Amino acid sequence: MQDCPAPFTGYRVSTKFFHKNEGRYFVLLITPEGRKTTTSLARYTLSIKEGRLLGRNETADHIDNNRLNDHPDNLQVLSSRDNSKKYRDFSGIKHNAVDLICPICGRSFTKRRNQTHLVKPSVHKITVCSRKCSGILSTKGLSCCVVDVSRNIVREYKEKA
Numbered sequence: 001m002q003d004c005p006a007p008f009t010g011y012r013v014s015t016k017f018f019h020k021n022e023g024r025y026f027v028l029l030i031t032p033e034g035r036k037t038t039t040s041l042a043r044y045t046l047s048i049k050e051g052r053l054l055g056r057n058e059t060a061d062h063i064d065n066n067r068l069n070d071h072p073d074n075l076q077v078l079s080s081r082d083n084s085k086k087y088r089d090f091s092g093i094k095h096n097a098v099d100l101i102c103p104i105c106g107r108s109f110t111k112r113r114n115q116t117h118l119v120k121p122s123v124h125k126i127t128v129c130s131r132k133c134s135g136i137l138s139t140k141g142l143s144c145c146v147v148d149v150s151r152n153i154v155r156e157y158k159e160k161a
């Protein structure tokens with residue numbers, strides 16, 4: 001157990017653990033009064049990033065829709081309502097989407113299949129996460145890769161029958 005930063009000052013936190021049914025990471029917190037409580041790693045991380053506890057009606061949204069990517073840069077506060085809307089929109093395209101790992105920065109992300117090198121021609125035969133990484137790729141080439149290129153495509157979603 002470790003001491004927590006604000007806004008969890010006085011709390012202790014366990015290392016993250018994977019919750020199979022929820023399909024995401026959680027942490028165990030011990031309150032200053034010694035009570036045990038669990039919260040998702042996303043919610044915990046975002047509270048620290050925001051410097052405040054999230055409200056009852058606020059959720060920790062994964063910007064790239066990958067619930068395993070709990071990096072602070074990938075988390076934002078959304079109302080429960082906006083979060084479910086985002087999820088519905090995303091599920092709509094999910095059947096023609098691909099999960100990828102950016103070979104340049106190692107971030108995981110999801111793209112429509114037709115925006116990847118599986119459909120669009122690409123000199124390097126890979127797809128990167130952002131304009132920034134695409135810039136790095138074109139100036140430095142693949143020598144700056146942090147991820148094995150063969151791992152670029154993680155999973156493809158079949159089109160709805």
Ligand SMILES: [Zn+2]
Nearest residue numbers: 102105129133
């Ligand atoms: Zn990247």
